[in-house]
Amino acid sequence: MKKLNTSPISGMLELLPSEQSAFNKMKNNIGEVFRKHGFLNIETPVIDRTEILLAKAGGETEKQIYKVIKTEETLDDADQALRFDHTVPLARYVVEHENNLTFPFKVFQVGRNYRGERAQKGRFREFYQLDIDVVGRNTLSVNYDSEVIATLFSALETLGLPKKLVRISNRKILSGFLEELNLNHLSAEIFSIIDHAEKVPESVTREKLEGLGLGEENVARVIAFIEISGSLEEALLKLNEFNFRSEKFNEGINELTLVFKRLEEKGLGDSIMADMKIVRGLDYYTGTVFETVLPDYKEIGSICSGGRYDNLAGFYTDQVLPGVGGSIGLTRLFSVLKEAKLLNAVVEKPVELALIPFSENEIRFADKLAKELRAEGRIVDLVLAEKKLGDKFSYAGKIAKFAAVIGGNEIKTGKVFVKNLESGEQSSLDEFRKK
Amino acid sequence: MKKLNTSPISGMLELLPSEQSAFNKMKNNIGEVFRKHGFLNIETPVIDRTEILLAKAGGETEKQIYKVIKTEETLDDADQALRFDHTVPLARYVVEHENNLTFPFKVFQVGRNYRGERAQKGRFREFYQLDIDVVGRNTLSVNYDSEVIATLFSALETLGLPKKLVRISNRKILSGFLEELNLNHLSAEIFSIIDHAEKVPESVTREKLEGLGLGEENVARVIAFIEISGSLEEALLKLNEFNFRSEKFNEGINELTLVFKRLEEKGLGDSIMADMKIVRGLDYYTGTVFETVLPDYKEIGSICSGGRYDNLAGFYTDQVLPGVGGSIGLTRLFSVLKEAKLLNAVVEKPVELALIPFSENEIRFADKLAKELRAEGRIVDLVLAEKKLGDKFSYAGKIAKFAAVIGGNEIKTGKVFVKNLESGEQSSLDEFRKK
Numbered sequence: 001m002k003k004l005n006t007s008p009i010s011g012m013l014e015l016l017p018s019e020q021s022a023f024n025k026m027k028n029n030i031g032e033v034f035r036k037h038g039f040l041n042i043e044t045p046v047i048d049r050t051e052i053l054l055a056k057a058g059g060e061t062e063k064q065i066y067k068v069i070k071t072e073e074t075l076d077d078a079d080q081a082l083r084f085d086h087t088v089p090l091a092r093y094v095v096e097h098e099n100n101l102t103f104p105f106k107v108f109q110v111g112r113n114y115r116g117e118r119a120q121k122g123r124f125r126e127f128y129q130l131d132i133d134v135v136g137r138n139t140l141s142v143n144y145d146s147e148v149i150a151t152l153f154s155a156l157e158t159l160g161l162p163k164k165l166v167r168i169s170n171r172k173i174l175s176g177f178l179e180e181l182n183l184n185h186l187s188a189e190i191f192s193i194i195d196h197a198e199k200v201p202e203s204v205t206r207e208k209l210e211g212l213g214l215g216e217e218n219v220a221r222v223i224a225f226i227e228i229s230g231s232l233e234e235a236l237l238k239l240n241e242f243n244f245r246s247e248k249f250n251e252g253i254n255e256l257t258l259v260f261k262r263l264e265e266k267g268l269g270d271s272i273m274a275d276m277k278i279v280r281g282l283d284y285y286t287g288t289v290f291e292t293v294l295p296d297y298k299e300i301g302s303i304c305s306g307g308r309y310d311n312l313a314g315f316y317t318d319q320v321l322p323g324v325g326g327s328i329g330l331t332r333l334f335s336v337l338k339e340a341k342l343l344n345a346v347v348e349k350p351v352e353l354a355l356i357p358f359s360e361n362e363i364r365f366a367d368k369l370a371k372e373l374r375a376e377g378r379i380v381d382l383v384l385a386e387k388k389l390g391d392k393f394s395y396a397g398k399i400a401k402f403a404a405v406i407g408g409n410e411i412k413t414g415k416v417f418v419k420n421l422e423s424g425e426q427s428s429l430d431e432f433r434k435k
Numbered sequence: 436m437k438k439l440n441t442s443p444i445s446g447m448l449e450l451l452p453s454e455q456s457a458f459n460k461m462k463n464n465i466g467e468v469f470r471k472h473g474f475l476n477i478e479t480p481v482i483d484r485t486e487i488l489l490a491k492a493g494g495e496t497e498k499q500i501y502k503v504i505k506t507e508e509t510l511d512d513a514d515q516a517l518r519f520d521h522t523v524p525l526a527r528y529v530v531e532h533e534n535n536l537t538f539p540f541k542v543f544q545v546g547r548n549y550r551g552e553r554a555q556k557g558r559f560r561e562f563y564q565l566d567i568d569v570v571g572r573n574t575l576s577v578n579y580d581s582e583v584i585a586t587l588f589s590a591l592e593t594l595g596l597p598k599k600l601v602r603i604s605n606r607k608i609l610s611g612f613l614e615e616l617n618l619n620h621l622s623a624e625i626f627s628i629i630d631h632a633e634k635v636p637e638s639v640t641r642e643k644l645e646g647l648g649l650g651e652e653n654v655a656r657v658i659a660f661i662e663i664s665g666s667l668e669e670a671l672l673k674l675n676e677f678n679f680r681s682e683k684f685n686e687g688i689n690e691l692t693l694v695f696k697r698l699e700e701k702g703l704g705d706s707i708m709a710d711m712k713i714v715r716g717l718d719y720y721t722g723t724v725f726e727t728v729l730p731d732y733k734e735i736g737s738i739c740s741g742g743r744y745d746n747l748a749g750f751y752t753d754q755v756l757p758g759v760g761g762s763i764g765l766t767r768l769f770s771v772l773k774e775a776k777l778l779n780a781v782v783e784k785p786v787e788l789a790l791i792p793f794s795e796n797e798i799r800f801a802d803k804l805a806k807e808l809r810a811e812g813r814i815v816d817l818v819l820a821e822k823k824l825g826d827k828f829s830y831a832g833k834i835a836k837f838a839a840v841i842g843g844n845e846i847k848t849g850k851v852f853v854k855n856l857e858s859g860e861q862s863s864l865d866e867f868r869k870k
Contacts, residue, residue, distance in 0.1 A: 001752065001753045002530060002751060002752050003750065003751055003752060003753070004484075004486060004487060004490065004750070004751045005484070005486075005487075005513075006487065006527045006528075006530045006531040006751050006752075007531055008479070008480050008483070008527075008531070009480060009482060009483065009484065009512060009513075009515060010512065011509075012480035012482065013480075014478075014479060014480060014528070014531075015477070015478070016477075016532060016535050016536075017475035017476065017477055017536075017542070020475075020476050020477050020478060021475070021476065024476060035785075035814060036809040036812075036813070036814050036815065037809065037815070037816070037817075038785075038786045038789075038814060038815060038816025038817070038834070038835075040452035040455075040456070040785050040834075041452065041455050041456065041459060042450070042451075042452055042455050043449075043450070043455060044443070044449060045443050045444060045447035045448075045449060045561050046481065046547065046549075046561065047444060047447065047501070047549070047560075047561060048443070048444065049439075049440070049444065051439060051440075052439060052440075052441065055439065063506060063507050063508070064506050064508060065506065066482070066503050066504065066506065067503070067504040068501050068502070068503060068504070068517070069501065069502040069503070069504060070551065071498060071499050071500065071501065071551030072498050072551075073498070073499060073551050073552055073553040073554075074446075074551045074553075074554070074560070076554075077444060077445065078440075078444070080444060082503070092441045093441075093449070095437060095441045096441040096442055096443070096449075097451060100451050101451075101452075102830060102833040102834050103830075104819075104820050104830075106816065107452070112481065114481075114482070116505065116506030116507075116508050116509045117508055118508040118509075119508075119509070119511075125482075125509070126480050126481065126482060136820070139821065140820075141819050141820055141821045143795075143798065143819040144819050147817065147819060262798065262802075265798070265799040265802060266802055266806075315438065315439065316437060316438055316439045316441050317436065317437050317438060317441075318436045318438070350470075350473075350475050351473045354473075360578075363578065363697065363700070364700040367697075367700060367701055371701075374471040374472065377471075378471070379470060379471050379473060380471065380472070380473060381472070381473025381541065382472075382473070382582065384539075384576050384578040384579055384582060385539050385571070385575075385576055386574065386576045395537060395538075395539075398537040399473070399475075399537050400473075
């Protein structure tokens with residue numbers, strides 16, 4: 001009988017070993033793609049100074065941040081909290097270690113972040129994020145925008161998902177657009193309305209815009225603007241109809257065009273679309289912004305997003321550090337894929353061969369054999385439980401694909417038979433080794 | 436100029452990319468050994484209920500635990516804190532998921548734990564631990580004690596360390612010994628004195644024991660007891676001299692003997708010694724206890740330790756769950772190895788080949804080539820920075836072992852030359868690919 005509540009805290013994903021194995025495979029595959037693309041791995045502490053973590057934030061972030069109570073021993077230290085993303089600690093890291101880094105700094109991070117969100121299905125308070133970023137010093141080529149999108153896309157390819165679509169925009173287009181309409185002073189409000197436009201009926205978006213007092217004509221223009229989506233050519237055609245001269249507007253269009261060109265060269269032409277609804281909230285983005293969706297599973301929402309920021313660490317240093325990055329929220333992705341029965345990673349039995357010594361006398365022989373097989377790359381469990389043979393087999397059947405009993409006869413003759421625990425088929429150890 | 440203090444909080448290890456790469460290699464190699472030995476991976480949340488985390492603890496642990504302040508959104512939840520080891524969350528995990536696990540449950544955990552220790556050289560507040568445990572239901576063969584020690588030893592072998600020595604004892608021997616002397620009521624105090632005996636002169640240990648009012652004869656006996664160390668034979672000879680009949684005492688000796696027999700069978704005879712000074716503090720251990728040291732670097736202390744516990748989750752459930760486990764504290768180990776210049780992992784340049792498009796026109800070709808080479812398993816960086824060729828080469832020299840420039844001529848002839856950035860040697864791309 002339980003004496004205490006042993007369930008994990010709400011909002012924390014805790015997996016059974018077979019699920020964990022599938023999760024780890026996804027995580028490792030993604031990390032491997034990042035590495036092969038020349039991104040370097042770093043890790044930052046989960047606990048950081050509140051002053052650093054909240055230098056820019058405010059609003060939701062501040063409400064959701066997990067503060068940490070200092071212990072007797074750490075009383076001298078500054079206020080501390082748990083990091084809520086990888087970007088803020090990256091900014092601190094780059095400023096701190098600037099002289100020991102090579103720029104552009106291509107970096108990836110894999111780790112758990114924390115947000116005290118209201119408990120809700122599909123929302124996690126502890127969640128894995130896998131981020132890549134390219135950080136320049138003073139300047140950074142827009143070519144890295146497409147490089148980041150393509151690298152993340154390659155990473156997603158390892159997960160065996162259904163068709164993916166990257167929706168891309170550029171914040172400069174929207175900013176320039178608002179400049180032309182003399183609406184810059186309302187940009188935060190309008191960004192936020194656009195960001196939510198997809199989740200509400202058009203009438204609500206219209207109402208919210210009208211609530212800002214834009215005037216009928218401007219409301220119509222903003223609505224027309226956010227409805228622009230499709231191929232780059234379709235988008236450009238409609239954007240050009242506005243006939244705007246704003247430098248920012250046209251810079252955004254040029255950057256978007258270049259990003260599309262590079263991604264088409266990379267063979268991603270069929271997997272990208274221009275979409276002016278993509279804003280990425282009130283985040284620090286200043287140029288390219290993107291989201292990745294599974295068009296056949298719209299309810300899943302964005303599975304990978306990011307963008308370009310002009311100045312990563314402006315709150316910490318005078319040095320200008322432009323960057324571009326993106327993130328895969330793996331905990332949420334794993335959970336929705338599981339829900340939608342799209343988890344590609346077949347949950348296999350984790351152990352290849354369970355070696356069962358018949359009695360204490362055969363442990364030494366079995367142990368030696370296990371060592372040899374592991375050196376050959378096999379995952380081998382030595383069954384040491386003091387149980388009846390039948391019980392040992394039933395244990396093996398739960399964790400392993402194959403089993404072999406080592407008894408006195410096997411040792412005498414040197415002939416070991418391996419049983420396939422699913423088919424019941426027997427084969428010699430030599431045959432097993434060749435597989 | 437910096438505007439804020441960007442150093443990580445004291446007690447948190449933050450590595451440069453090359454160091455991180457060396458750290459990751461060690462971590463992955465150890466995890467791979469665990470996996471090959473049939474241990475299954477799980478992860479528990481870093482945040483857990485304080486009630487669970489502190490059910491057993493007290494003393495130091497309670498003072499050092501990092502409590503977490505609830506946010507507006509999580510106000511309904513119980514008191515929360517950060518886990519300080521892997522064993523407590525494992526106990527909760529096993530109780531929670533008991534019906535979905537196969538026993539004996541062979542499990543490994545890799546992750547960061549948190550203790551608000553006084554800032555001090557070599558002490559970390561955030562630290563990686565790599566744990567293995569075997570948890571039984573009601574019973575668990577002592578053979579798993581040696582299995583755990585041998586698996587951890589194999590894991591340490593991947594780190595290329597100097598000679599390692601596992602010092603082994605059994606808490607039953609010490610408990611039985613105190614029973615015979617009628618000193619059970621002082622066992623916590625005596626355990627603690629023995630645990631510290633190595634760090635102080637013998638006179639201090641003697642003084643402390645005398646302070647407990649044991650009487651001269653008993654003090655002499657305890658001192659004689661804790662000086663027992665060496666081969667199993669030597670230890671048994673001296674233990675038998677006490678001529679004790681206590682069942683517990685003799686059970687401990689039998690278990691120790693079996694553990695040594697198995698480890699000798701596994702070829703570890705030269706790497707183990709019996710040592711009655713090994714107690715492992717006031718922990719929950721009840722049988723086998725062990726520590727691993729590098730005898731030529733005594734100042735490093737234990738790099739891997741663990742033991743047997745009769746009842747893992749007694750605070751959470753009535754179900755009896757005996758277990759045996761051990762842990763490698765990788766953050767501390769990495770840090771002391773670095774200090775002692777024993778870091779075996781050569782810090783290599785992380786990228787194999789930097790592909791440098793001469794201009795915008797060659798990006799497409801270079802990109803395609805990068806993709807091919809990555810598919811062949813290579814780590815390839817595409818240099819997209821808008822810099823002069825010389826600057827691109829100097830960037831490449833910092834991150835990559837080889838570089839190749841893709842210009843119009845390379846595309847026309849299809850002949851690409853690869854330059855070794857250390858030796859300056861040139862070779863054809865075909866030759867590079869064969870390496």
